[in-house]
Amino acid sequence: MFNLLAQEAASNVDAGKAIALALGIGLGSLGAGIGIGNIFGSMIQAVARQPELRGELQGIQWLGFALTEAVVFYGLIGGLLAFVLV
Amino acid sequence: MKRLSALALTLWLALPSLALASTTEGGEEEFNPEHDFEIGEWVPIKLGPLDLSINKAVAYLILGSLLTMGLGILLMRVKVGSKNEPARRQAVGEMVYEVAQTQVAEQGLPHKAIGRWFPYVATLMLFIWVVNIISFIPLPLSNEKFTLPGTEVELPTFALYAATSSISVTLALALMTFVFTHFEGLRHNGPVKYFKSWIPDVPKAMYPLIVPLEILGQFMRLVSLSVRLYANMLAGHMLILTFIGLIFVLGNLYIAPFVIGAATLFYLFEVVIVVSIQAFIFAALSAIYIGSAIEPEH
Numbered sequence: 001m002f003n004l005l006a007q008e009a010a011s012n013v014d015a016g017k018a019i020a021l022a023l024g025i026g027l028g029s030l031g032a033g034i035g036i037g038n039i040f041g042s043m044i045q046a047v048a049r050q051p052e053l054r055g056e057l058q059g060i061q062w063l064g065f066a067l068t069e070a071v072v073f074y075g076l077i078g079g080l081l082a083f084v085l086v
Numbered sequence: 087m088k089r090l091s092a093l094a095l096t097l098w099l100a101l102p103s104l105a106l107a108s109t110t111e112g113g114e115e116e117f118n119p120e121h122d123f124e125i126g127e128w129v130p131i132k133l134g135p136l137d138l139s140i141n142k143a144v145a146y147l148i149l150g151s152l153l154t155m156g157l158g159i160l161l162m163r164v165k166v167g168s169k170n171e172p173a174r175r176q177a178v179g180e181m182v183y184e185v186a187q188t189q190v191a192e193q194g195l196p197h198k199a200i201g202r203w204f205p206y207v208a209t210l211m212l213f214i215w216v217v218n219i220i221s222f223i224p225l226p227l228s229n230e231k232f233t234l235p236g237t238e239v240e241l242p243t244f245a246l247y248a249a250t251s252s253i254s255v256t257l258a259l260a261l262m263t264f265v266f267t268h269f270e271g272l273r274h275n276g277p278v279k280y281f282k283s284w285i286p287d288v289p290k291a292m293y294p295l296i297v298p299l300e301i302l303g304q305f306m307r308l309v310s311l312s313v314r315l316y317a318n319m320l321a322g323h324m325l326i327l328t329f330i331g332l333i334f335v336l337g338n339l340y341i342a343p344f345v346i347g348a349a350t351l352f353y354l355f356e357v358v359i360v361v362s363i364q365a366f367i368f369a370a371l372s373a374i375y376i377g378s379a380i381e382p383e384h
Contacts, residue, residue, distance in 0.1 A: 059189045059370070066367040070310070073317030 021079040028075030035068035126229040145227055146249035150217035154209075157216065186211055190366065194373030196381045199270070203376055206266070210259065211369035214250065218319065218361040221248030222353065246327065250364075251319040253312065260312035263372040271379030283382030311371060315364050322356040 043061045047054050129140035161179030165172045186208035191200050195207075228245035249255050271280045284300045285293070329349040333342050 059193060062363055063367060063370060066314070066363050070314040070318070073321055074310075074313060076321055077313060077317050 017083050021083050024075050024079040025072065028072045032068055032072045035071070036065060039064045039068060142227060142229065142247060143249045143252045143255060146217065146220065146247060147255065149225075149227075150213065150220060150249060153220065154213045154216045157212065182212070183208070185366075186369070190369045190373050194370060194375075195377040199377065199380050203266075203270075203373065207369045207373045207376075210263075210372055211365050214259070214315070214368050215362060215365035217249050217255075218365060219357070221250065221319065221323070222246060222357050222361070246323055248319040248323055250315055251323055253316045256312040256316040257308075259315075259368070260308050263311065263375060264308050266372075267375045267379045270376055271382070274380045275382065280379070280382065307375060311368065315368055318360060318364050322352070322360055325352050326356070 039061060043057060046057055127139045127141050128145070131138040131140065158179075161175050161182070164175075167175075187204065190207050190211060191204045195203050224244035224246055226242045226244050228242050228247065268280075271283075274280075275283065284304065285297060286300075288296055326349050329345050329352065332345045333339065
């Protein structure tokens with residue numbers, strides 16, 4: 001009986017960890033999604049106003065995209081670290 | 087497009103190593119995509135506490151550096167092929183050069199430093215791009231072995247692996263940028279002016295709060311630079327391998343067309359966008375860091 005309870009507790013902890021990891025990554029990607037949408041939206045507006053600046057803007061656009069997108073992965077790595085270490 | 091679909095078709099080659107990754111361990115069927123990220127140890131070389139063994143990541147790095155050199159020579163120097171081919175290759179090479187010059191070096195580096203640091207940032211860009219792109223081509227460089235039917239010959243299976251999905255590799259690259267940044271900052275400005283330039287214009291009362299944060303920020307650059315590349319490549323590979331691995335997790339062959347289709351979509355996204363963006367971003371940020379250390383007032 002006791003053994004069974006211990007097993008259940010262990011599986012509960014695992015389930016909790018899995019939920020926490022998924023929630024963390026999900027919220028992280030929510031923020032990054034908003035950010036990336038913002039960047040591309042602004043890029044479209046900027047190019048619509050001044051099409052001749054497209055080449056110059058593109059470099060900045062991809063820089064911003066990568067910087068924003070990386071936020072998800074910080075969350076992912078943090079979550080994986082917590083998942084493995086705890 | 088034809089080349090791209092051929093590349094995507096080679097995904098099938100990675101199937102056997104994934105099948106082996108899901109072998110029974112301890113009586114319980116378990117699937118571990120992280121199995122593919124173990125680097126193993128092929129040629130052990132130990133120098134006291136230093137572990138300089140040749141492993142999977144080292145093999146990929148050697149291959150990557152050879153291919154980087156080969157790519158440069160092939161694009162800009164070799165004059166084989168039919169009449170138009172060398173010119174066409176040279177045009178591709180000049181396009182790469184122009185991206186490195188106008189988008190990376192001139193955005194970040196001040197004018198007087200371009201001559202010295204352009205080779206470094208351009209090399210970073212090309213090298214990371216090559217290492218990233220070979221990670222998406224199944225190569226017979228994995229730890230799993232299979233025996234040829236009917237013989238005793240053991241061959242490694244095909245597998246996808248990125249040297250940049252190991253934190254040691256990206257951290258070493260980021261450390262180079264980190265060291266060069268502060269070296270150039272100290273050389274051009276002298277220690278007093280350089281360290282003062284870290285601290286923004288704030289009232290004196292804020293200093294106890296701002297100074298530790300700014301010093302921490304310099305080290306956070308190291309973390310963000312290395313973790314961005316590492317996590318991107320790791321997550322991309324994990325995603326593709328997990329999708330294909332679903333076949334073995336569920337033990338159902340009928341879902342193969344769907345999961346392979348999904349995996350191919352992610353694969354194309356990674357190959358077309360992520361690989362180039364990450365190489366570009368690493369080089370561009372290195373240039374910006376070095377440039378802002380040389381001329382802090384900008």
